[in-house]
Amino acid sequence: MSDEAPEQESKTEDPSQKKLEDAHKKGDVAKSQEVTAWFMLLGSAIVFAAMSPWGGEELGASLRLILLNADQFDVEGAGFGSFFNGLAFTVVGLVLAPLVVLMICGVLANLVQHRPVWSFEPVTPKFSKVSPLAGFKRLFSMEALVNFGKGLAKIGVVGTVVFMVCWPERDRLDTMMTADPVAILMDFQELGVKIFIAVLIVVTAIAAADFFYVRQKWWKRQMMTVQETKEEYKQQEGDPHVKGKxxxxxxxxxxxxxxxxxxxxxxxxxxxxxxxxxxxxxxxxxxxxxxxxxxxxxxxxxxxxxxxxxxxxxxxxxxxxxxxxxxxxxxxxxxxxxxxxxxxxxxxxxxxxxxxxxxxxxx
The missing domain is CATH 3.40.1690.10 (secretion proteins EscU)
Structure with a gap:
């Protein structure tokens, strides 16, 4: 950190368009993990609100059929294979749809932060990534401490919000175990939607703040020294001495x-x-x-x-x-x-x- 501080202080010039383009080609872009988490949470909320009634009914009907007719299944017959395939199809449908929605949300989370990146630079093996000394420096760097603090703060804030949403419903939670399964499902869906909405509101503020923080940090990292600006100008426009000659x-x-x-x-x-x-x-x-x-x-x-x-x-x-x-x-x-x-x-x-x-x- 002591070596990086003077170097950062000497970077007083805004990055040129060429510097930004080179960084983009290398996969060095401003990307907030909190924005990605916000989109994934939004996708989960959409899936939960849209699929929980239908998914619960479909899966409940299949499981109810198994429990009611458990003594009649012939585990060696063709009928069991047909039933198992139908059950597997239902389960796969319930799992596949959320995966597709979450995949779309993950793509959108990146597109709203930066242009599409096609680069193998971030996954290229580097000695600094496997060096114990470099790993130790990263582990105890200021960035690691900031991320650790953000993680604790987010857990505390989100946990508080979930508690505040669930506390008024504590009486209903106590009687939920003795209620009808259909009623339990409806209550669970209603409470889950409330929790998702409350958490989304909080995470929206966290994601916005983190995005601006990450963006500002990335911009400072791309800034150039006066000498770098001169060298880049020479490369693009040619050496003034050579041009003079x-x-x-x-x-x-x-x-x-x-x-x-x-x-x-x-x-x-x-x-x-x-x-x-x-x-x-x-x-x-x-x-x-x-x-x-x-x-x-x-x-x-x-x-x-x-x-x-x-x-x-x-x-x-x-x-x-x-x-x-x-x-x-x-x-x-x-x-x-x-x-x-x-x-x-x-x-x-x-x-x-x-x-x-x-x-x-x-x-």
């Missing part, structure tokens, strides 16, 4: 492709040194597009590549700043810059062709 590599490859497009540009518009935007245009294009852009060192590199490959460089600071802010790679020029870019492209093409012409913005 990948992003840097992608940017470097993109920059290389951009620089490779500069020699084929039609013109480079500069600031003159802080910004540079390389535009490309030919007669098959509707409008010029940006093939490269950069600031500071990248801008100087674009200028250098343009100079090396005889790409015209036009210094137009306002236009260079505007295009740099408004365009990305492979974007066509915005409408508001059509006229200014048209003048630049026209000037460049007149220089190359020695005649008027070039690109004009469409209407």
């Amino acid at each position: 990948l992003r840097q590599m992608r940017q470097e490859r993109s920059r290389k492709r951009m620089m490779a497009a500069v020699p084929d540009a039609t013109v480079v518009i500069t600031n003159p040194t802080h910004f540079a935007v390389a535009l490309k245009y030919d007669k098959d294009m509707a409008a010029p597009k940006c093939v490269a852009k950069g600031a500071d060192a990248v801008a100087l590199r674009i200028r250098a590549l343009a100079t090396e490959n005889d790409v015209p460089i036009v210094e137009n600071p306002p236009l260079a700043r505007a295009l740099f802010a408004a365009m990305d790679i492979d974007d066509t020029i915005p409408n508001e810059h059509f006229k200014a870019v048209a003048e630049v492209i026209g000037f460049v093409m007149r220089l190359k062709q020695g005649k008027a012409g070039g690109w004009r913005p469409s209407a």
Whole structure:
């Protein structure tokens, strides 16, 4: 317990959805045994209230037939086998129906507490389960003491409730042994239903309190430390350092492709040194597009590549700043810059062709 306390104190973060899903896959779910006991008690009450009259009559009739005709049965004849099969069928019917109801209640008890679990983790053999030392720790752990206290409290409360229900009926209980068997059965059913109802009311409060206690304890067990949260984030989203390197590599490859497009540009518009935007245009294009852009060192590199490959460089600071802010790679020029870019492209093409012409913005 001394080792678990500091560890639990360090768990300050709510569990992630992945942590909860992993716990569910391992069969680690919030499950209150008191809720299961409540459902089983409810199923027993339903079976008792619904089947006790019919079951008592059926079983009583069969047993009455045996007692009244005990001297007439031929234990070696076929008739006895037929009678015994009928009696066995009645008994099995009386036992099977309650078992089915209780099985359904057991399934419902789990479904109302958590989603269906398909895991062999809880039943997988583990050394800690057979270790005497681990068993001794579990036996005298705080959880064992709490469960022991809950058990004693429940026995005391339920016993008190049963006593309070039966005490007003003490006179009837005294005369029950001398009453008619049918009347005894009816009285027994009536008293049993009262006991079931009273116990159910008490156990409902116990089950609700225990469920919230177990749920809260399970939630605290699933909580995570800050380091666990970071590690899980790295696993799901990737290591930030690795992502940074990948992003840097992608940017470097993109920059290389951009620089490779500069020699084929039609013109480079500069600031003159802080910004540079390389535009490309030919007669098959509707409008010029940006093939490269950069600031500071990248801008100087674009200028250098343009100079090396005889790409015209036009210094137009306002236009260079505007295009740099408004365009990305492979974007066509915005409408508001059509006229200014048209003048630049026209000037460049007149220089190359020695005649008027070039690109004009469409209407």
